[in-house]
Amino acid sequence: MASNRPAPEAPFAPSQRDTETFGYGEYRTDEGPWTEWNPTEESIRPVRGRHRVAKQRGGLARSSTVLGVGVIAAVGAGGMASANTGKPPVSISMPDLPSVGSLISDDDTSEATENTATALSTVGTTSVEAAQGTEDAGEVLRSRILAQAEQQQDQIESKAVADAVAAAEKQAAEAAAEAEKEAEAKAAAAKQKAEEEAEKKAEAERLAALAKQYALPTSSYTITSTYGQAGSLWSSGYHTGLDFAAPTGTLIKAVHTGTITQAGWDGSYGYKTVLTLDDGTEIWYAHQSSISVSVGQQVNTGDVIGRVGATGNVTGAHLHLEVHSGGSSGGLDPMAWLRSKGLNP
Incomplete structure (x- = not known):
């Protein structure tokens, strides 16, 4: 075991106190008042020579150095404080602690140890x-x-x-989607409009072609009663045909190619002619003043089949026109049927 250098004895000095020394009520001759001893760099310098250990550098070594110095100083101070035991101060030797011995440099100079301390x-x-x-x-x-x-x-x-x-991109995406949606809506509207115009054009062309195949039943006329019109003049309570008021003797024509299936007197209808078309549609001509065709006769569009009159249940000269689909008792609206064939009464 290595030993540290003995701590120096403190010089004797008379006490300046008037009462007690180290807890006694009077001065003791065998113990004197001791002055405070502060360890210095010289007093705690390690003994050089054979008791050398390996130098350890680093933050831990420097911190341990400070700790070791503090321990030695505390032990030295304690040695002085033990003077109240009645024994003279003695030298204190301490074993080399790992944390202390490792801090003692093996260099011949103390500057290395002094320079190893690191500022906090x-x-x-x-x-x-x-x-x-x-x-x-x-x-x-x-x-x-x-x-x-x-x-x-x-x-x-x-x-x-x-x-x-991200917000700008989202807004731009929403704007683009809205613009695309509007563009699609406009395109759909334009397409629909174009289709409607095409349909109208095609229908006009069809009606124009049909108009060449169909003809109005008379000329120089005035529409006086329409289909479905209510009134007491008709036994059914409403009008079942379309009335073309015209002077007596005005020519009546076949509206389309067909066959005469009836020609003669028919009660309240007066003199009546029925023209049956190729698709089975029947055209009734009533209140005629005369009939120019016979049953079974084939006629073409525009052929004369009779003349306007005032026979049957009438209030004046006119042509009563009815349209029946396939011989049914219920009639169709003659105005709508004629328009469907490209005619405009």
Whole structure:
């Protein structure tokens, strides 16, 4: 075991106190008042020579050095404080502790040990920060806080920019979708309009072609009663045909190619002619003053089949025209049927 150098004896000095010394009520001759001894660098310098151990460098060694010095100083002070036991001060030897012995340099000079202490203000300083000259712990902490705050601010700004970009992209996508929807609606409307116009054109062409095949039943006329018109003049309570008022003797024509299936007197209808078309549709001509055809006769569009008159149940000269589909008792609206054939009564 290595031993430290004995602590020096404190010089004797008369006490300046008037009462007690170390807890006694009077002065003791065998113990004197002791002056306070503060260990110095010279008094705690390790003994050189054969008691040398390997030098350990680093932050732990430096901290242990300070601890060892404090222990030696405390032990020395305790030796003096033990003077109240009545025994003279003795030298104190301490075994080499691992944490103490490892702190004693094996160099011949003490400067190496003195220079191994690290200032607490540089604890936590990185090599980069040390190279930049930032060695103060407070300054390092302040720099790190500022850097972290700047990083957080950059993250917030980046997020705000990303959110703004995303919102703009979403708005642009919605606008594009709305524009596309409007364009599709306009295209659909234009297509529908074009189709309707095409249909109208085709229907006009069809009616024009039909108009060449069909003809109005008479000329120089005035429409006086329409289909479905209510009144007491008709036994059914409503009008079953279309009335063309015209002077007596006005020519009556076949509206389309067909066969005469009836020609003669028919009660309230007066003189009546029935023209049956190839599709089975029957055209009734009533109140004629005369009939120019006979049953079974084939006629073409525009052929004369009789003349306007006032026979039967009438109030004046006119042609009563009815249209029946396939011989049914119920009639069709003659006005609508004629228009469907390209005619405009």
